[in-house]
């Protein structure tokens with residue numbers, strides 16, 4: 438069971454306001470609320486029951502809140518002549534990618550992939566940049582056997598691959614295949630980073646507040662290491678007991694040598 442909000446108020450903090458002021462030139466809170474509600478109505482046509490849609494989080498720059506954000510950004514900005522292509526897997530409306538653009542990351546180095554064209558399309562409505570957006574979006578399934586083979590990302594290498602709130606949508610076997618596929622997309626010296634919900638003990642096929650699978654942080658770390666990532670750091674933050682399960686937010690950073 439998950440909450441379905443009817444008002445975007447909980448996500449309308451200073452960070453969200455700042456993104457829409459700078460990128461979309463919406464400065465009025467009432468107008469912003471109406472704008473986000475309009476886009477959520479488009480997104481409601483999706484076949485999945487994602488919390489990020491129901492709770493308006495698609496409209497919020499979520500990566501910005503994580504410690505890794507400033508590291509990714511400062512690495513790119515400190516050396517303007519070195520391109521650092523970044524891929525956001527499960528990018529949804531591309532909100533984190535637009536935040537990076539606002540903060541100075543070259544849009545031409547940013548790529549988002551999502552399984553639903555509807556989400557990417559709604560992103561153009563949300564950011565009113567269908568004709569001007571410099572970020573590249575790819576529609577593809579990151580869970581296909583052999584990913585990224587068969588997608589338009591095949592053969593590409595990225596300095597940073599990000600997956601926000603994706604791993605908890607997968608089951609154990611899918612996580613393994615997904616990590617394997619991501620490993621192919623990260624160039625030597627680059628990073629796989631992200632965050633998702635987990636639990637103190639792995640719970641497979643749970644339906645806790647709309648989440649499908651909660652991987653224990655230590656087990657996720659082991660999968661990353663077994664699939665060839667090094668310098669793996671996995672941090673967990675307690676998120677309380679939900680339906681009897683000790684949930685946590687799991688942040689991770691893993692390098693390719």
Ligand SMILES: C[S@@+](CC[C@H](N)C(=O)[O-])C[C@H]1O[C@@H](n2cnc3c(N)ncnc32)[C@H](O)[C@@H]1O
Pocket residue numbers: 487488489494495499526527528529530550551552553556577578579580581600601602603606
């Ligand atoms: C819970 S939302 C998270 C969105 C955003 N990354 C965030 O942090 O808020 C998960 C996103 O992953 C996408 N997704 C789920 N499974 C996918 C798959 N197999 N291939 C590509 N995208 C997928 C969904 O369509 C959705 O946009």
